Amino acid sequence: MCTGVSYTTKDHYFGRNLDLEFSYHETVAVTPRNFPFEFRKTEALPRHHAIVGIATISDGYPLYYDAVNERGLGMAGLNFPENADYKPEAAGTTNVTPFEFIPWVLGRFETVDQVVAALNDVTLVDISFSEEFPLSPLHWIIADKNRSVTVESVKEGLRVYDNPFGVLTNNPTFDIQTFRLNDYMHLSTYPPENHFSKDIAFDTYSRGMGAIGLPGDLSSASRFAKAVFTRMNSVAGDSESESISQFFHILGSVAQQRGCVHVGGDDKFEITIYSSCCNTDTGVYYYTTYENSQITGVDMHKEDLDSSEVVDYPLVKGQRLSMQN
Numbered sequence: 381m382c383t384g385v386s387y388t389t390k391d392h393y394f395g396r397n398l399d400l401e402f403s404y405h406e407t408v409a410v411t412p413r414n415f416p417f418e419f420r421k422t423e424a425l426p427r428h429h430a431i432v433g434i435a436t437i438s439d440g441y442p443l444y445y446d447a448v449n450e451r452g453l454g455m456a457g458l459n460f461p462e463n464a465d466y467k468p469e470a471a472g473t474t475n476v477t478p479f480e481f482i483p484w485v486l487g488r489f490e491t492v493d494q495v496v497a498a499l500n501d502v503t504l505v506d507i508s509f510s511e512e513f514p515l516s517p518l519h520w521i522i523a524d525k526n527r528s529v530t531v532e533s534v535k536e537g538l539r540v541y542d543n544p545f546g547v548l549t550n551n552p553t554f555d556i557q558t559f560r561l562n563d564y565m566h567l568s569t570y571p572p573e574n575h576f577s578k579d580i581a582f583d584t585y586s587r588g589m590g591a592i593g594l595p596g597d598l599s600s601a602s603r604f605a606k607a608v609f610t611r612m613n614s615v616a617g618d619s620e621s622e623s624i625s626q627f628f629h630i631l632g633s634v635a636q637q638r639g640c641v642h643v644g645g646d647d648k649f650e651i652t653i654y655s656s657c658c659n660t661d662t663g664v665y666y667y668t669t670y671e672n673s674q675i676t677g678v679d680m681h682k683e684d685l686d687s688s689e690v691v692d693y694p695l696v697k698g699q700r701l702s703m704q705n
């Protein structure tokens with residue numbers, strides 16, 4: 381499972397947790413403006429916005445999991461099993477494969493409004509990248525400083541939902557996730573008040589009791605409620621340090637610790653492989669990994685963004701301890 385988040389202080393930040401039991405050899409990949417993006421069923425983009433994000437590179441092609449472009453638009457793919465339904469090619473529409481969807485959107489557009497307008501005409505087609513990388517069932521969060529949306533290709537067609545929470549997890553479909561938030565409207569960051577019975581003398585014996593009932597398990601619907609609560613109530617200063625610290629704390633509220641989620645077999649567990657936070661205004665992509673709590677950054681603007689070669693950095697894994705004596 382995964383969690384994606386969009387959050388604004390002075391700048392806009394976009395990132396995600398990637399939760400899985402194995403790694404696909406992710407790298408931080410910067411795709412410059414002149415890398416020729418070919419698409420299977422629609423026009424190539426020989427020149428486009430530059431992109432930074434995490435990708436697996438296969439045959440020179442960056443298969444992005446999540447990324448941000450130089451105009452401040454971010455997009456992440458999250459698992460959506462059983463619900464994702466990709467279509468046969470449809471004449472008269474723009475046919476984009478799921479693995480091309482991030483480059484196609486981030487290569488062309490600057491705002492969510494522009495993306496939403498273009499999606500009217502898009503079909504997500506059921507074409508795999510390769511035998512090694514077959515189609516994966518995904519849905520997407522797309523966000524800029526002012527707006528977030530969720531995009532789902534389901535049996536009934538392509539659905540685009542406004543996402544005023546700036547949060548996406550996994551199943552069920554986004555309309556149901558949103559509806560289920562109603563169950564939590566009584567939760568509060570303030571101490572609780574007695575609405576239970578005037579005849580009982582209650583004791584607020586601990587801080588934080590206003591949010592008793594907020595789920596703490598790692599299921600997708602629970603992570604959605606938890607991350608929305610944390611994200612909507614978040615308070616952060618405007619500096620880069622305060623903003624990215626807060627962002628990683630929001631993601632930390634729904635991170636997965638090894639041992640807590642079995643995924644088949646006795647010794648297979650889902651963990652948060654990486655957490656990312658990209659400042660979409662400055663194009664700096666920060667991340668931590670399961671075993672490296674130190675924040676590592678890649679600044680897209682330190683690369684030659686007019687070149688035609690993808691530049692990629694392997695994730696720095698393993699703790700970098702700072703000893704004080």
Ligand SMILES: C[C@H](CCC(=O)NCCS(=O)(=O)O)[C@H]1CC[C@H]2[C@@H]3CC[C@@H]4C[C@H](O)CC[C@]4(C)[C@H]3C[C@H](O)[C@]12C
Binds near residue numbers: 404444460479516517
């Ligand atoms: C598995 C991940 C979601 C994490 C998650 O939610 N895990 C729950 C597992 S479980 O449901 O709980 O068991 C998703 C998120 C992004 C995906 C890549 C996107 C690019 C590319 C698209 C190609 O078409 C197929 C290969 C490709 C490299 C994709 C592999 C994989 O699909 C990635 C890593």
